[in-house]
Amino acid sequence: MARGRAHTTIDYDLFELGDFPLASGELLRDAKLAYKTHGTLASDGGNAVVFPTAYGGTHADNEWLIAPGKALDPARWFVVCPNLFGAGLSSSPSNAAVPQDGPRFPHVTVYDNIAAQHRLLTEKLGVTKLALAVGFSMGAQQTFHWGAAYPEMVARIAPFCGSARTSEHNIVFLDGAKAALEGGGTRVLGAYWAGWGLSQTFYREERWREMGAASRDAFVNEFYIESFAEGNPDNLLAMMWTWRHADVGAHPRYDGDTFAALRAIRARAIVLPSKTDLYFPPEDSEIEVRHLPNAELRVIPSVYGHAAGGGVNPEASAFIDAAIVDLLAHEAQAT
Amino acid sequence: MARGRAHTTIDYDLFELGDFPLASGELLRDAKLAYKTHGTLASDGGNAVVFPTAYGGTHADNEWLIAPGKALDPARWFVVCPNLFGAGLSSSPSNAAVPQDGPRFPHVTVYDNIAAQHRLLTEKLGVTKLALAVGFSMGAQQTFHWGAAYPEMVARIAPFCGSARTSEHNIVFLDGAKAALEGGGTRVLGAYWAGWGLSQTFYREERWREMGAASRDAFVNEFYIESFAEGNPDNLLAMMWTWRHADVGAHPRYDGDTFAALRAIRARAIVLPSKTDLYFPPEDSEIEVRHLPNAELRVIPSVYGHAAGGGVNPEASAFIDAAIVDLLAHEAQAT
Numbered sequence: 001m002a003r004g005r006a007h008t009t010i011d012y013d014l015f016e017l018g019d020f021p022l023a024s025g026e027l028l029r030d031a032k033l034a035y036k037t038h039g040t041l042a043s044d045g046g047n048a049v050v051f052p053t054a055y056g057g058t059h060a061d062n063e064w065l066i067a068p069g070k071a072l073d074p075a076r077w078f079v080v081c082p083n084l085f086g087a088g089l090s091s092s093p094s095n096a097a098v099p100q101d102g103p104r105f106p107h108v109t110v111y112d113n114i115a116a117q118h119r120l121l122t123e124k125l126g127v128t129k130l131a132l133a134v135g136f137s138m139g140a141q142q143t144f145h146w147g148a149a150y151p152e153m154v155a156r157i158a159p160f161c162g163s164a165r166t167s168e169h170n171i172v173f174l175d176g177a178k179a180a181l182e183g184g185g186t187r188v189l190g191a192y193w194a195g196w197g198l199s200q201t202f203y204r205e206e207r208w209r210e211m212g213a214a215s216r217d218a219f220v221n222e223f224y225i226e227s228f229a230e231g232n233p234d235n236l237l238a239m240m241w242t243w244r245h246a247d248v249g250a251h252p253r254y255d256g257d258t259f260a261a262l263r264a265i266r267a268r269a270i271v272l273p274s275k276t277d278l279y280f281p282p283e284d285s286e287i288e289v290r291h292l293p294n295a296e297l298r299v300i301p302s303v304y305g306h307a308a309g310g311g312v313n314p315e316a317s318a319f320i321d322a323a324i325v326d327l328l329a330h331e332a333q334a335t
Numbered sequence: 336m337a338r339g340r341a342h343t344t345i346d347y348d349l350f351e352l353g354d355f356p357l358a359s360g361e362l363l364r365d366a367k368l369a370y371k372t373h374g375t376l377a378s379d380g381g382n383a384v385v386f387p388t389a390y391g392g393t394h395a396d397n398e399w400l401i402a403p404g405k406a407l408d409p410a411r412w413f414v415v416c417p418n419l420f421g422a423g424l425s426s427s428p429s430n431a432a433v434p435q436d437g438p439r440f441p442h443v444t445v446y447d448n449i450a451a452q453h454r455l456l457t458e459k460l461g462v463t464k465l466a467l468a469v470g471f472s473m474g475a476q477q478t479f480h481w482g483a484a485y486p487e488m489v490a491r492i493a494p495f496c497g498s499a500r501t502s503e504h505n506i507v508f509l510d511g512a513k514a515a516l517e518g519g520g521t522r523v524l525g526a527y528w529a530g531w532g533l534s535q536t537f538y539r540e541e542r543w544r545e546m547g548a549a550s551r552d553a554f555v556n557e558f559y560i561e562s563f564a565e566g567n568p569d570n571l572l573a574m575m576w577t578w579r580h581a582d583v584g585a586h587p588r589y590d591g592d593t594f595a596a597l598r599a600i601r602a603r604a605i606v607l608p609s610k611t612d613l614y615f616p617p618e619d620s621e622i623e624v625r626h627l628p629n630a631e632l633r634v635i636p637s638v639y640g641h642a643a644g645g646g647v648n649p650e651a652s653a654f655i656d657a658a659i660v661d662l663l664a665h666e667a668q669a670t
Contacts, residue, residue: 179522192527
């Protein structure tokens with residue numbers, strides 16, 4: 001979710017993947033993964049964390065969880081934040097060369113992202129096991145895919161405000177978003193998103209005051225309309241395709257069976273939906289947790305809707321942070 | 336809500352209001368109210384019911400509740416269904432004469448609609464008291480306004496899937512709808528609405544099968560995209576304005592005080608939100624009921640979201656019908 005942040009200088013590294021094979025059979029030419037690391041890999045390799053990014057965000061949007069005194073203290077953990085394909089820093093419609101530029105950028109799945117991240121971790125960063133995969137929204141989807149793609153490698157997952165498979169209603173929501181973007185442009189997409197991104201109670205209680213907005217309209221304008229207006233439409237559509245087709249079952253090993261993929265995840269999991277999330281509602285997480293062998297459901301008791309996972313509300317952020325502390329305190333499963 | 340119904344011949348009467356004064360101070364020139372009646376007014380005038388229409392609908396969309404054996408049996412009740420201004424049959428952008436045609440159609444409030452309906456009932460139909468005001472969605476909003484505008488005249492109200500005041504989140508939802516319509520046209524508006532009109536569970540459980548759709552996409556296409564595509568954009572915008580500004584407090588007697596207006600309603604009420612309604616959520620009705628002197632909250636236990644009130648699901652329809660039976664069985668309040 002775009003969140004109306006002021007622009008800051010963004011520093012990151014690029015990992016060159018070369019011509020990268022996609023699940024579709026196409027090659028993503030001269031593919032690059034943008035990433036940032038925090039902390040240092042321990043000599044036993046036991047402190048690595050992958051923290052992929054969310055729709056419309058970058059690694060910088062993850063940093064509210066990475067700080068001294070937080071669960072992901074860089075003095076203790078080696079945190080790798082790879083950027084989603086399509087988000088503008090990793091290979092994306094906005095930066096790809098002809099003939100894969102703009103609307104010709106190929107369809108990239110969540111598993112394609114995971115495969116590229118796996119190469120970054122193993123080939124470049126020397127990471128062979130993950131203490132944790134953690135993420136928000138599409139980042140949460142990636143954590144489930146990490147657990148299903150590499151069950152032996154991932155000790156824990158902490159997905160928040162996201163699902164292992166994009167739900168039926170979420171697809172309808174995304175198809176509406178696509179229609180809004182294609183039919184009306186990025187500002188219409190921002191207006192589309194404003195009602196979905198937060199809860200009815202957030203608006204009823206005028207919680208935008210807590211976020212420093214002067215009025216409801218100013219909030220919608222700053223955090224949604226102007227924020228999305230800065231986006232590249234082809235990038236937004238590319239990531240939307242990835243999201244719409246997210247499914248842990250969409251892997252050769254699982255042959256489309258979402259629940260089989262969930263059952264194969266060996267990681268200890270704490271799954272954190274927001275109680276008031278309108279497009280990743282807690283019911284979807286409840287259903288998925290039933291199929292995860294080693295999982296706890298912890299609903300974030302927030303009125304911030306989906307944005308509860310976006311680092312914008314201190315109470316919700318503290319709840320997520322505490323869950324990650326608890327999860328990391330558990331011994332890793334014998335694998 | 337437009338509901339993808341096959342076109343049928345629509346028969347109705349027109350009541351001529353002349354140049355009709357609006358709350359804004361403007362005159363709606365040569366104003367007309369389209370309406371249909373069912374049954375016969377009793378000699379004591381005690382069996383009159385007003386049943387206003389919803390967004391994008393006509394009186395024909397109310398008829399699932401009006402039938403022998405239903406709460407609103409025309410053998411017993413005299414049911415008047417006036418059409419909302421802007422919906423295409425009563426005065427609307429699509430049928431108004433220059434200079435009030437199309438986008439120049441004046442802003443009409445819910446109270447303007449109620450005042451016109453009051454004239455229809457009293458001047459034309461001989462109705463001086465109402466046993467019941469009942470309605471769905473914007474129709475529900477009108478029932479609250481009926482109760483607040485004419486407390487002595489309205490014995491009972493049964494609003495379902497609607498509110499006395501359009502909530503903050505509902506306004507954000509409507510502003511997004513307006514952006515979708517103005518930026519992308521009626522088909523984009525249909526895609527916008529599809530995620531809001533039904534619940535996450537409706538889509539998860541593929542309840543569209545119960546509605547005869549062959550697939551999720553076929554459902555969205557038929558009931559939303561194609562349905563809205565038939566609409567007149569100026570009409571849709573005019574009704575949207577009315578909805579966005581709905582507030583029982585917006586009356587000279589209440590001077591903007593919504594809760595004072597609710598407290599002034601003398602009608603016995605059963606307020607029927609749908610448990611899964613995404614834009615008229617039950618919490619809003621709970622809050623309003625606390626301020627109604629003589630009201631019961633009865634949440635429709637449906638996964639059909641807002642559409643639970645649209646007559647498309649037999650269980651939800653039966654629940655609403657039973658509530659109206661109960662309400663009508665109560666003696667009218669002494670007024």
